[in-house]
Amino acid sequence: MAKITFIQPDGTEQVVDAENGMTVMEAAKKNLVEGIEAECGGACACATCHVFVDEAWREKTGGPSEMEEDMLDFAFDVRPSSRLSCQIKVTDALDGLIVRVPEKQF
């Protein structure tokens, strides 16, 4: 179990409960978090589940895999903290995770 905070571009925060094993994208969709589109349903094939991981959490989530890095080429405004949320698996270690939703997925 982990509590995850999604911060919208306008500063609005939404805290959701996520079960271990699900992805951060699934937690967002389940709780109707705005701005996470996930057109491909988590197949790492659309880059519309882009988030920025809070600096304090980047070490815990780790960086993108090679496949995810390739897919991030299709995202807009990619930064060092960019991840595709469908590729972050929820574990107890991510309890308290903070991610920011970009201005626009595309």
Add this chain to the structure above:
Amino acid sequence: MAEGAMNGSTGAPVETDAVIVGAGPVGLFAVFELGLLDIKAHVVDILDKPGGQCAELYPEKPIYDIPGLPIVTGQELTDRLMTQIKPFGATFHLGHRVDALERLGEGRFRLVTDAGTQFLTKVVVIAAGGGSFTPKRPPLAGIEAYEGKSVFYSVRRIEDFRGKDVLIVGGGDSALDWVLNLQPVANRLTLLHRRDEFRGAPHSVEKMRSLVADKKMDLRIGQVTALHGDNGALSAATIRAKDGEVRIDCSRLLPFFGLTMKLGPVANWGLNLDENLIPVDTEKFQTSEAGIFAVGDINTYPGKLKLILSGFHEVALMAQAAYHIVYPGKKLLFQYTTSSSSLQKKLGVS
């Protein structure tokens, strides 16, 4: 897509029994079910390959719920469907989008593609899935004003780029192919990518790198953040690079950020829509208009599931109804492929 898109054609209209809009798994299986009933079909898809979502979004991912195929990838399923429908010799128009649907009366329809191809048909099968795959538009302020004038998502005419300062953004095959094709005609060509690694074919990457080494083009690592110009005429773009923001002069921009599914032209065909889906009956999978059917992910009815399996069922029933439109007054005999010699002849197995 680029190649198909340039194949403009404005010849005589194509006369056919059925036009299938969309070559996703459901559109493909529609060829089979219609073919068994002697209905010839043309298939149009904006993608440059068949398979719809299966081929574009998850070619290497496994699907576990296709009856009889315990595990099959999106691409394998597409390939198998193409093999299965081969006997029916449907004509594929790939890289083309169906833009318009007109009712000509007396049960005839005219469909027109973005390349100007016209179809005259008795039956329209809309298998448009989640909509037509469309290039992603970078969310840059004011970009709409430049589209079609200075900003393009595909190359229709190379001449539009002759002598221009061209900025291409992206790191895959589309970006690299157009870098190599446009470099000889452009005044100056710049490739911009967010990192110094490219997904494109290794030989294209090599060619691009040698052009850069020979100072025949520029490669920049960074991202576009703003466009400058007026009245649709682009003059420069601001890019954010590692060492800060720079402005580069350019009069043409080609952004390649992949594709997204947008309902697209189907919305303008005068059909009833329910949240971007087309309501149909569950006997014929016909829309509110006779002769126009909707199957697969694009349709909706009580209990609808967006599954490939459901789409396959839908096309079988749709084909029965289409038969009575194409062959009015003829009786349709229900037959099995296992035991009917006439069906087997059509399949080329007897």
